[in-house]
Amino acid sequence: MSKLRIAVQKSGRLNQDSMQILKDIGISIDNGKDQLKASARNFPVEVFYLRNGDIPQYLKDGVVDAAIIGENVLIEKGEGIEVVEKLGFSKCKVSIAVPKDSDATSLKDLNGKKIATSYPETVKKFLIEQGVEAQLHIINGSVEIAPNIGLADGICDIVSSGSTLFKNGLKEIEVLLKSEAVLAISPTLNETRKAILETIKFRIQSVLKGRQSKYVLLNAPNNKLEKIISVLPGMKSPTVLPLAEEGWSSVHSVISKNEFWEVIDELKANGAQGILVCPIEKMVL
Template structure:
């Protein structure tokens, strides 16, 4: 029996999903234009699907799990469980209007025409804000809608904002923030859940490795206590004596988000020869 996983057929999420599986040690026979592929060394079948179709495949039990944008699940995936947030393909779903639109608050959009591919998300948001909008549902690029008189504004995913800028639009409200997630079918069989747990174990090890750096440094022994207090290692740092009397080598792990702040403190505490290495995987 094999676990059936869906990923986006093409695009950035497709590439990053395959990269994650590769880092999990899963080798996939991935021929050009295939809609389904087999893993060579793990009980896994990969289905390449349109992003918007994946929630229904999960609901129907055609696939057991999927790597998908959280925003798509919020729009179409009611009842589907998110089991892991994956930390890549981050974006936001936002409202945008033409740059010459005199916008001061959400009330300025009351009664306006909004073009979007996310009608459920928009309606839920505006209902909570006690305003109403006239939706024009578009499956595809919506940025052009205000320029051709089809809508007063749009609601779409935003990453860098460059597409909005090119289309003379400005972002005025963020409805939600999104990233890639691992979602699970409500009908997954117990036997496949066991395979899923093994895959999740590997994914967590990769993600923890991505989010940390391995640090080696030299420190005078009289500064060790202060340096150890600074280091946020998994349990405690490794300390080894150097051949030079009065000095030790300290090995530890630093979370990526705290990296530069911790390094500055280590230098101030007397650390020297600081060496930083990437971590491929981290199993706790």
């Protein structure tokens, strides 16, 4: 039976998040220490554990059919590779930073200066767009030490929490792009494996929708029911059930995690009581 070959980063946070979402969509993978690939026990998938920077070329060459990879890596090395789903985790920025005592406050202040980076193609394109000329010093590794040892006046690297910049005495002055993990596919993907991918996409979308939502149950006085329902649109409309106590109803609905506290405050202001909030594991639309 044909299997979908999917690449993930072989170590680090992106590896952990990638394996978690595969687990959440019901794909069980046995991976021994230092294994380069592993097959799922219950689904036609084979996982390849690769260096993040090598994955775009494997996709282009058709060695793997799909990958969970940082969007920033695709922008740097994966021209022409299609992204089929944004996954919402492993978020970061690609930013330019300079020493804290530097007079530079924007990219234009680095005109004619040296910038150290592991993302030369991304930086070159951005510099051209901004009309800035700078000399690039390409480093594979700890880019943030370059200004401290006199290699460069600034750096361009990925930034997550900003703690690495802080520890190395750097300040962010420009954000080139924002990135997150994505599901990308090979241009050589055949129809049989594309069908397997569609099943994976459907399951991932259900998990992501669940992560972005909360299930809410509450008690509402009937004389304020209409107003409370207007606050809770849900997927189609809230479920309303009569309570044993006359004049009250139980209301069940789904709300967006991003609007959670605003909605809860409005519900309370309109007389809702006994509000219970539950996480949603998966949400199939």
